[in-house]
Amino acid sequence: MSVRTTEGAGTGAETSPQPAPPAPGPSFGARLLGPQRRNLWFWVFVGPFAIGLGLFTYVPLAWSVYLSFFDAHNTVTPTDFVGLDNYTSMLGDDAFLGSLGTFLLFTVFIVPATFALSLGLALMVNRLRFAQAFFRSVFFLPTACSYVVASLIWKLSIFNGVRFGLANTVLGWFGGDQTAWLSTTHPPWYWLVIVTVRLWLQAGFYMILFLAGLQRISPQLYEAAAVDGARPGWQVFRHLTFPQLRATSVAVVLLLVINAFQAFDEFYNLLSDARGYPPYARPPLVYLYYTALGREQNLGLGSAGAVILALIIAVATVVQARWFGLGRKED
Template identity: 40%
Template sequence: MRTKTNKYLRQEMTAWFMSAPALIILLLFMIVPLLMSVYFSFTNRMLIMPPHLSTKFLGLENYRRILEQNDFFIALMNTLKFALVVVPVQTTLALLLALLINSKLRFIYFFRTVFFSPVVITMVVVSIIWSLLLAPGPEGFINSFLSHITFGAFEPKAWLFDKHSSLYAIMMFSIWQGVGFQMIIFLAGLQYISKDLYEASGLDGASKIQQFFYVTLPQLRNTSVFIMITTTIFAFKLFTQVLVLTNGGPQDSTLTLVYLLYSEGFTKMKIGYSSAIGVLFFLIVLLISIVQMKLTKVNREG
């Protein structure tokens, strides 16, 4: 009995030893910064404290100021709008592309590379490229293309300089850049599905469409939940595109929560205030993730 206990103890110690590097990194770069943000959110902390000021406890003052100003709610609505469009569209396109490249087509590995290649390009480079494509006036590629296919009926737009189109333009190339990541995950899920299920349903007379709805989608349920949650988190982290292209404009039409946090903390140097925004942002994303998991759990049980 003692030998078995010692064996299990050694195994447990080995597991903790092997996990220690990852746990230390998690502690130093995630848990500690989160706790520091919570602490600073209750203070008047500045990025560079003036000599005549010291860090003071303000209680809920920073949170009260956030709720009294419109910037936070504008950023929240823009972020929600971005997520509500990008998440379902990107997920649907990823599934369709995964179905396409999972079939036996010629040059299928070439298409897999083409569809996935935008993912490996950094968002800064993607934003610069699309700023050229979305350039205002007839010299912009997209304006020129739309003008040609409509035989001059389309009037060139200033996509990134119009408050009505700037956020949708960012949505468009964000979907293009990120869809390959979800596609690869869906592809892995598709290849995990047993072919026996398709053969059995085919013998029962199921069509391709019926197989998709009654075999493919149910088998991809866990994969879809993972993709929906991760895509939602990525959508709420919208920042690089805004920083490179619009700086939150025009007229706050592309102002997002992460950009507002960055602006308050590193441009205006109000670390306490930006930490409060960060805490609220964390709670919002956590709440949405929990709701998504609860809803998908209910659907699975139903």
């Protein structure tokens, strides 16, 4: 009796079913393509752009960070590791710190001027009852112009510095003296040239942003304000229109500051000549250009400066976003 029980128990243990192995999951390629290859055309269109973005943007950025820790004179494959020496050298360089001061001065000029001009253009275009699309296109058209071409037009035709320049011609009509706009430092007339060309190039783009914000404001709010006795004009703009444009205004200010950090084309093409670049009005990117690609070609030092500049832009953007409350729920 006991023997049979033991044998039965043994037989039962031997014939108990084993758990089935887990089914293999879909491969990486299958997950990318999705069920029934629904994502195929997405990757057909996005794939080339993603590859180009990685090769021409992210790989150079990573390599620049790598170079910043090496003594890279005339080479992109350095072997002499110097740690943070390039960073300390840049932070102790008066010329680099002076270029940051140039940026701050440029920001003080260009950000309020562009903000006011683009907002004013948006308000005028938004009030038009006819040909609104035409004037919107006219003001936006300079955005498509190259910074290099616009800078050369400003330099050679408008602010030439000789009697054939448009600005000096207009001054001559009123009995004014000829002015060397780009080489006069007392007073610094070159700021007028730099700021006006940037205004002409970018005001139309920010006008479109403000125009989109204005068209999102409900007309019922203006009707309610009129019923409450609000006077059209400044009172309605101050207490109704401008508060409704808060999110757009924050985005515009952030973009303006970031673009001011990246100023290069207008400065370089307006102020440089056969003798080189003058010692004044040298923004960070122009200084880094001459550091990395100038006579010494110190790519390690230039890369360290580029990393410092990128960190400054990131910190400034985050601080502004927190200060303006970007992303917070509106009441």
